[in-house]
Every structure is written in structure tokens, then in C-alpha cells.
Amino acid sequence: MKESKEELVKLLEDMLVIREFETKVQKHFAEGEIPGFVHLYLGEEAVAVGACSALKEDDFITSTHRGHGHLLARGGDLKKMMAEIFGKATGYNKGKGGSMHIADVSLGILGANGIVGAGLPIAAGSGISAQILDKDSVTICFFGDGASNRGTFHEAINMASVWDLPVVFVCENNLYGISMPQYTNDHRKGQNIQDVSDRAVAYGISGVTVDGNDVMAVNEAVVEAVKKARSGGGPSLIECKTYRHRGHFEGDPTVYRSDEEVERWKEKDPIDRFVKILKDQEILDDEGYKELRNEVKGRVEEALQFAQESPEPDPSEVTTDVYYGGAE
Amino acid sequence: MKESKEELVKLLEDMLVIREFETKVQKHFAEGEIPGFVHLYLGEEAVAVGACSALKEDDFITSTHRGHGHLLARGGDLKKMMAEIFGKATGYNKGKGGSMHIADVSLGILGANGIVGAGLPIAAGSGISAQILDKDSVTICFFGDGASNRGTFHEAINMASVWDLPVVFVCENNLYGISMPQYTNDHRKGQNIQDVSDRAVAYGISGVTVDGNDVMAVNEAVVEAVKKARSGGGPSLIECKTYRHRGHFEGDPTVYRSDEEVERWKEKDPIDRFVKILKDQEILDDEGYKELRNEVKGRVEEALQFAQESPEPDPSEVTTDVYYGGAE
Amino acid sequence: MKKLSYAEALREAMAEEMEKDSSVFIMGEDVGIFGGCFGVTGDLVERFGQDRVRDTPITETAIIGSAVGAAMTGSRPIAEIMFAGFLGVPMDEIFNQAAKMCYMTGGQAKVPMVLRVPNGAGIGAAAQHSERTEAWFTHIPGLKVVYPSNAADAKGLLKTAIRDDNPVMFFEHKILYNHVGDVPEDEDYVVPFGVAEVKREGSDLTIIATGIEVSHSLEAAEKLAEEGISVEVIDPRTLVPFDKETLLKSVEKTGKLLIVSEETKRGSFASEISAVVAEEGLFYLEQPIKRVCAPDAPVPFSSVLEQAYLPNPDDIVTAVKEML
């Protein structure tokens, strides 16, 4: 668990980076500068930051279609990220992946992923590697409430539980999978249970639900699960209840939820809440917060400029990287 | 629940039919008369019979690779079955399906299935039809302990629970999926829980475990679940603990289990147990039992003869039935 | 005739069939209040209710597996999978259940289901949301495979698909959804399977193409006509069954065949078409059969790369000229 002043401020900083980065992406997507689909992480910052801050260097994460926050929380380079989202040659994936596939493999990020639920078996495999290569690395697997209805969820967690794989399955329950509510009282719902963490029972592993807008709570739960995994205790399932401030993707008219609901959740904004705590505990004052925010804004602005000024990929790049190292 | 004398004797008769039929198949497979793979239901008779006897005419079942017992319990024609297993033109599937695909669709049997776990979504779909067509039919879905680790288990039961589909999921936990034990204390196991029925929690439905070698217990549990399903109460999960007397398929050397284990389970033979009960309750005497068995043996013998004497399919049949009704 | 977009034409086909036959229903992710990821189902949930327009969890395997079960028990499901790139998820249900059930049961089981799926690239959706996967399904006996290139065919073919007693893979090209065309008003307007359409007559060379490539090919043919080159353009409309007679007749006339497809080239349906002609029409050919396809690579994200990846009318013009 994070306790020192520096650690706590770092949590805030990491969340702010995501907030500012995503806000920028939102703006420039609206202006038509970014192709394809963009799924923003706004409102869910506490989950990625609380979880990733529990890891050490040679650990791994798997991410999702809503992956910018995970990559940023894991220390992703803002410039390469923004450039990738813009589809530029200087991006992490040379412009070949874009928002949905953005990754820094050297940071142990095993891909964002456009296939909902695809990360869970990949995370299990990363856990197998730890056993095969006799390493103590742990893998955090992020996935959504919607993903928890896919067969991959079942098969991957079952496999992880059978072999005590060092994986922490972190469910970001933001209450919707596109337009589908996770739980309701009628037939239109993703699943017939209120807490995704109840599913841990099916695998004989521990499952908990935490407030996903409370970065400390997320961190505490994940730290414990990581410790358990690292010492051979096997996987855990942690559900973080949170909310996405924006539509499913940019452009989503969000007909499936009410403005009041959005407002109610914005009042629980993970950053505002954490700032208040830091201020109450006199760890941060108005001035310090402003400074931090400006500094972060500056970095994001720089990243934006880098992306905008970067060259497009060369058309000949279309057929490179189909095979690793080049040759067929 | 079955209570009358006739009903109880019918349960025994149905189990005996399976026992005799499978014993015949075993013998003639060993003699090389039957091609392909054969998975026998010997030892598990109480599950199919206890469950199918809870259904009415326009209900449905889905079956598995170990499907002879289900079909027989549902009233399948012995001759057409045996002929199919022999690959003859007079078989249920005109010799095109064989043991693993044997079915009588007119009896509401939605296919045996060579793909483990494939029946669960099909059963959900049959449940959807009941809602779309406004019928009160119920579908029993048979599947194994091994199948419960497939993604189809998760997705199908989740779907059924969300829409309150009239499906009863009956898990035949015979302790193994081929060589893999369902549960152990080490890493070699299908799953990390002792009771498959625990998984019901993940879908907010009821789950029970019953003695799968007790035909009355199976019947009681399934009758209740069918009633619930038929009246709009949604799906249930019923786990029946049982054991296959033979190897996974004929020819399996069963290196993965001990002879003692097999013997222990043979002592719990579902037919012997039920015969004893019927005798104790003076519903059946030695003579009656012998008669019944002989009568059943006769029917099976007739079916065998029919199969053996039936013609092979005409080679031109290879390309018919690719599309329903004929035309491409 | 009325003007409808491809998406509207599809919706109208579903609505008319649902009005007529109460056993027809729709299921898929976000097909209800959201109206479908590409807006195809639109307001159908308001018109037919949640029971017949079913929003599913994220559960492609169960969507297709349950469609099979529903179809076997008297319903006629129309299942939507959000992107053709996701078809790997329910592949077993398509391959081992839907396609084989009739054959395996010796003709007992009837599986009348339609699997609607948006196909193709061009919207910057990158490697997992832009694929063309129809070739896999042409290699699966028991399926029919349909791919309309315009609004009228979209409507007519979808109605035929819904009425068919077999599983039908129904591919729709994303870029076409907003293309508007004339659609017959007659409620009984249907387009039969297995009948190609000669979209443009010509004498110098035959182009065969499906989906969006029909438009590209017609555009290329127009340009070439200005230079006095006469190109015949054929749209097979259904890949299975495939109208090889129309194609062979055309190749007999022109002596040259160019196959245009956004599929990655190796193992594509373009290859199958080539093989059919090399087997049954070889002596008509004056030139090698050319396939203008996407390269053997996943679909890249950047717009520059995606445009380089996709065959366009200019590529077609160049290829035609090389063949003359």
C-alpha cells in the first residue's frame, strides 16, 4: 500500500496524466484528426493507477480496447502514445495499431486489445511463463464487466486457478458494455448477478469488490492480491466499480443512460475525491495541485505537438512486421 | 417425482435397456464391427433415466459424445440406433452420423455432439424458441464435468439466466474428462472446486448436487427444476455425481485411475441399487426382474440383428443432406 | 422504386419478414435500444419489442450456438455479429453445429438461421475490426454465403436468406451502409441465390467482384471506357451457391479475367474463383488470371497505410491495362 507523501502525490499525478491525456484525445478526435474508434478512460483513472502502482518492473499487464489509461499508468511514453493514436510513424506501433492496439511491450504491456475478453487467456499465459522461466513476475489482467460474460473469462480464470498462476484479474465494472447494463431487474442485462466478484466462487479463488473510484482502495486490494500471487498463492479476482464519463466510444449518443446517472457519478470523480483527501491531509495545497496540473498539461501538450508534427508512415510499411524479424 | 409401481419399474426398465444396449455395443466394437469412436454410458444410467423421465412429449434434450443413454432414455428406437452405430443405411442418421452424432430430432433430441460443451448454447437456443413461439416446452441439457470448463458452459448458462430460459442444465460429473480428474489436491485437475454445482452462483441461479447413481434422487431434482423452468422461473444447474464403468472410449487403457476406484464405484452401481430398493419394497421379485431383463435383452438382440443385416449406405449418399431439403 | 440506404434496405427486409412470420427474431450485441453498432437494426426493437429484438451479453459463442438451437426448434433467428473480425469467436458453432447439423443427422435437422455481419475495411478500425473473412465460410460445406453490393440486393438477398431453411452467412460491407440506391417497393421482391448479375457489359476483359469492390470496378470500367477499353463487370452476389455459368460465359467472350477483392490474397475466395476458371474455362483464357487483392498482412490503422492496403479503382485500371 502507498503511504508516503511522494507515493500518494504520484498516484494523483498518474491519474491527472490520464485525465489530461484523454481530454486531449477527446478534443482532437472531435476535430477529425484521429481516425477509427476511440474509447476513453475518463472517470476510471483510479483503477489503472491504483492497480499498476502495485507492480514492479518486470511484471506484466494485459489491457483492453479502453487501454490508454492502463498504458499511461504503467509508465507509457506520452509522445509515442499520442503519435500512435494519431497513426503516425513515430507511434509505439509505427501507426499500425492505433488506439485499440497501442502497447509498449518493453514495459510488460501485452497489448491493448480490440477483442473484448481476449486479454484474460493471454494473462494466464504470462502467468505460465513465470512458472516455466522460474520468475516471480505477476500479471495484472484488466477487463470490463461486459468481458466477464465471455467464455475467455471462464476458461482463463479456471486455468489460472487450477495451476495457481500469478495473475490478478481486475474487472473494471463501469456498469455498461456499450449499451448493455451489467445488471438490472429485467431481462436486459449482461448478467444476473450484481457483483462480478461473486464469480470467484466458481474457481475456488478469492473475489472482492472495491470502490473503483477510490484509488487507495484499489491499490490496497491489488497490492494484497499481487503479494499472494507472487508467493505462489494463485490468482484473485478484484472487481472495481466505476463509471465512464464519456460514451462507450467517442460519438456514442448514450441513449441508454440518463444524464442524472452521469451527474451522480461525476460527483464521485476519482480525482476530485483524491485531491480532497490529499488536501484534507495537508499533503497538497491549492497551489501545489495547480502546479502539478499545469506540469502535466504541459507534458500532454508536448505529446500532442509531437504527434501532430510527426510524419505519416511510409506506405511501404504496409507489409513489414507481418512476421517477427522480417522474413516469412 | 415417480411414485407408482409402474413408474418405478419403468425407471428400472429404461436403465436396463441402456445397460444391455451398451454391453452389446461394447462387445461388437471389440469384434471390429463398429467403426470410429464409441463412448459408453455404462454406470451412468441413472442420470439419463432420472432426468428424461421428468420430461413430457414436446420437451427437448441436448446430448453429448456419450449420448446413447440419453437417446434411449428419451425413447429412441433401438433398431435405428444400433443401425446408426453400425453405420448402416437404416440408422437414424442414414449412417452419416454414427455414435457421436446419433439423434432422433422428432423426439426433441437436438443432436448428440462430438464437440464437448457444444450442447449448452444449443439448449439455450431451444429455450429461446419456447419464448419466441410461446410454448411451455423445457429443454434438458446434458454435459460432463469436463465440459463445465469450456467457455460455452459460461456463456450459455449466463444467457439462460439473463433471459430466464426454460432449460435444466444437468452435469454428469463422472469424475473424469478422458484422463483428467475433475478435482484433486494438486495441479492436475479440471477445476479447482469439488462441486460443479457451485458454479450456479456465478449466474444467480440455483445449483444442487445429487447422487447421480440414485435414479430417484436425480428424478426428484430434475422434476423440480423442470417445474420451475416451465413456469417461467428460469434455468437450474443440477450436478449428478456418477462414474463411467468403462474407459473414456472403448480401447482406453485407463492408466489414470485405479482398479480399486473402479471397484468401489461398481459397488454403487445404479441398477443394482435400484433393484435392491424395488425388491425391498416388494415392487419387484427375482422372477420379475429376470423376466424384465430377458425381455430387454431380447429387444436389444433384435436391434443388433437388424443392424447387422441392414444394408450399407449407397456411396451416392455422400453428397446428399448437405443442405436441408436437398438443393444448394 | 424508392430510395433507401443499404442499411435501411436491410432493416426493411427484416421488418417485413418479422411482420409476416412471428418465428423470425433478431439477436445480437446492442441491436436493441442502441440500434446496432452500424445502425442497421435501428428502431426495430421499438416496433417488435425486446423479446424479438434481443440485446445479448457479449457472448458470440452463445449467440450463434443458441441460434442453432433456436433454428432447430422452430424459430428463424437472425443473429448479428458486430464485426466480421469477431467470427473466430463463434467459429466452432458455425462450423461444427450450424453447417453440419443437417448432414450429421442424415437430413433430420433443419437450421434456418441468418448470421449478419459487417465486413471490410476503410474506416480506420485497424487489424481486428476490418477483416474480410468470407473465404473461411465458403470452405465450410452446409453454409450459404451472401454478399450484396447495393441496397436493392441487400434487401432482396436478406429476404431470401431469412426464408432459406439453411444457415446463411450474410456479409455486409461497412462502407456500403450509407450508399443509397433504388429498391423495389414490392413486399415480395426477393433476389434468388446463385444468380450473378452482369453489372456492365464489355468485350475486352471480365472483372468479377463483390461488395464495395463492385463499385470500385464499375468506377474503373468507366475510366477505362474513356480510353476505349470495354470491361465487363460481374457481381456474383452469392459466393455459395456460386453462379459459375455466368462467369464462364463472360470469360469465353472476353478471354481475360481479373478478380478484384479486398480480401488478403492467399487463400481468398478470389483464389477459388480463379481455380474454378482454371479448371473449367482454361481454354478461354488469353492471359493469366489476375487477382487484385489486399496484401497478405493484417489491416493497418493509419489512414495512409490503410489506403495503401486496400485495392482502389486506380489499382484496377492499372491491372486491366497490364492484361491487355
Added chain:
Amino acid sequence: MKKLSYAEALREAMAEEMEKDSSVFIMGEDVGIFGGCFGVTGDLVERFGQDRVRDTPITETAIIGSAVGAAMTGSRPIAEIMFAGFLGVPMDEIFNQAAKMCYMTGGQAKVPMVLRVPNGAGIGAAAQHSERTEAWFTHIPGLKVVYPSNAADAKGLLKTAIRDDNPVMFFEHKILYNHVGDVPEDEDYVVPFGVAEVKREGSDLTIIATGIEVSHSLEAAEKLAEEGISVEVIDPRTLVPFDKETLLKSVEKTGKLLIVSEETKRGSFASEISAVVAEEGLFYLEQPIKRVCAPDAPVPFSSVLEQAYLPNPDDIVTAVKEML
């Protein structure tokens, strides 16, 4: 040289690579104490332990998905899927994860994994346990696709596959498992990808075939030789990469091409081969390219039907004669 069965050769390849490289491991259903459904892994669990020869639950999706994750993080998994007919189950993991990961990450991710799978019919296993599905995978850029026809190649190609830094689909024909052949003793014996073998030289006609069909074709060639007909038989050994030079050279010489495959014909890899030659070697051809394949139907159960379904040496002889 020593005599090994195809299955033993595969096992030896795995054992040698596992000895040499501790990051190589095996996983699959019943690959441990059971020794694999077709006995290929045999005693490997005794030699390497349960950690490196992992019996999995029935969980094809997780097997392949986790193989991808393991491969990305430094291991070299060999995953066994029990039957090629089950490949629809983990299709998304193969198509969207294994095959595309390198490209999508702009070349960052390395996915060295081998997917071993028994392919083909002939044992009465019916529609869901007898399929040939390699064509799907040749249509997926990013995969390599291998199909040995004999014990020596089985060993040499599997070793190459394990050492490759990319996902390799490794097909094995069930009927071949017990075929015994001479296998080089050298531990460093490998067979490179993309190099076809001319199994028999001839001048009248070229046959190309993979897997069990190589034996069938050689048998047919032998019979034809007795009648003075000289047939060249080519085994490409790997479908991706495909050695088209060797094939084109042969067709240039003979002027006639017959493609033999147990695949269902439409959309098969046989069609792809035909398309390559129709595109790059058309002027060599004196006769239409013929494909002798299985019909477009699922595999039937009855032995009579299964034998009618599968192309056999007599079918090949007949086809060759029709072409001369």
C-alpha cells in the same frame, strides 16, 4: 538413419528441443499421463515433468490464448489441439491474437508458438473429428502453416517450427502417425520452411499434394509408370511459406497440373495453388488445372461413405488419364 514412426519422430523433435531449451513446454488435453489422444506426446511427461508437459482442462480457447501470452513473455509453447475439427474453438485466439500480435504492435511482439494438430479423415471419426482445416490458416497473414508427409519431415519441420519466432500451425495427418520411415540421427537435422521436395521426377504431368495424399500420389504414379506415364510428384511440405518456384518449374516442364487434396474442394488450399499457377504460370499449361479433392460435404461416418468421400490412388490415376 533410424526407423521411426511419424508419431515417434514428432516426439523426438519435441524431446530434443525441450532438452536444449528450457523455455520450451507442451500443453494440451491429455498430453500427460495419457500420452496424447494419438500417443504423440507419449512418455514426455515422465521425462520432463508436469510443469513442462501440462495437461489442461477442456479449454481450447485458453490453451491457445495462454500460449500467445506465454510466447510473448519468453516461453516457447507447443500447444496441442486434439483434432483439427476443434480449431474453430480457439479460432479467435489464432486469428486475432497469435497471427496479428507482431503486426499490430508494429513489430514489438514476438510470438514463438507451435500449434500441433491432427488433421484428416480415414478412421471413421465422422463429421467433427475428421476435417481438413488448413485452408483457413493459409488465409491468415502472420501464421506459418506446415504439413509433413513422412517421419523425417515430421521431425525436421517440427524442430524448425519450435525454433521459429512466429506462430506456426503444424498439421499432422492421423493416418500417418504409424507410418514408419528413415529419420536422420543428427540432433541438428532440421527441414527449412518454404522448400518443396520433388518426391518423384516425371515429365508428363505434375501432381502436388500434402500429407497422406503424397503417399496416395506416389502410389498412383507408380501404377501409371507401369503404363508408361511419367508423373512428377511434389510435396510443398509447408503451405506458408509456399515454394512456388519448384512448382512452377515443374509445370513448365510437364505442362499439366493435378492438385490432390482431401480438403473439401471449394475454398481449399488446392484452390490457392491453382490460382497461383493460373496467375504466374498460365502459359505453361496445356490442360486445365484439375483439383482432386473431397466433395463439398462434411465427412460421413459409415466406412463405405467415408471411402467414397476420400480421394484415393485410383481417383488420382483416373484424373491423370483424363488429362493426358
